[in-house]
Amino acid sequence: MAQTVLVLGASGLFGGQAAKAFTAAGWTVRKYQRGTDMVHAAQGTDLIVNGLNPPNYHAWDRIIPEITAQVIATGLATGVPVLVPVSVYNYGTQPGPWGPDTPQxxxxxxxxxxxxMEADYRAASERGLKAILLRGGDFIDPQSPRSFWNMIAL
Known part of the structure; x- marks a missing residue:
């Protein structure tokens, strides 16, 4: 039986590529529709991929905590593990390589x-949330004109 993943933000850079990758790997992919009941959408899935991101950086301080709280609540309510892409912004100007013990x-x-956001996921994991924080310097979608790297390099 195929496993099922709920992709949040499946029309975005990370979520879109995640949906393609899971489909190629034989998973059944459900694409979350903003404004619908996330807990209901996650019922019966094996993994939630959080590809949600505010469309503009200026709203991050308000929207990221809202998204994080909703995804955490969904993972806790359903018991479904959550995969979250995280960045290297946390490390500031510290030279790499970075690891789990590198100060943020x-x-x-x-x-x-x-x-x-990461602290919230870690705290929720102590309450039973199964979370995977996937750190990347950047997530590149070669087909997207919105990607910074595609604008300057590809």
Whole structure:
């Protein structure tokens, strides 16, 4: 029997590529529709991929905590593990390589917001949330004109 993944933000850069990858791997992919009941959408799935992101960086301080709380509540209510892409903003100007014990010292607002987001997921994991934080320097979609790297390099 195929496993089922709920992809949040399946029309975005990370979520879109995640949906394609899970489909190629033989999973059944459900694409979450914003504004619908996330807990209901996650029922019967094996994994939730959080690809939700505010459309504009200026709203991160308000929207990221809302998204994080909703995803955490869904994971706790359903028992479904959550996979969350996380960034390197948290490390500020510290040289790599980075690891789990590297101090998080953001130098900008986006980094501070991401540090708090990760802390919220870690705290929820102590309450039973199964969470995977997948850290990448950037997530590139070669077909998207919205990707920074595609605008300057590809």
């Amino acid at each position: 010292r953001p130098v900008a607002r986006k980094g501070a917001i991401r540090v708090q």
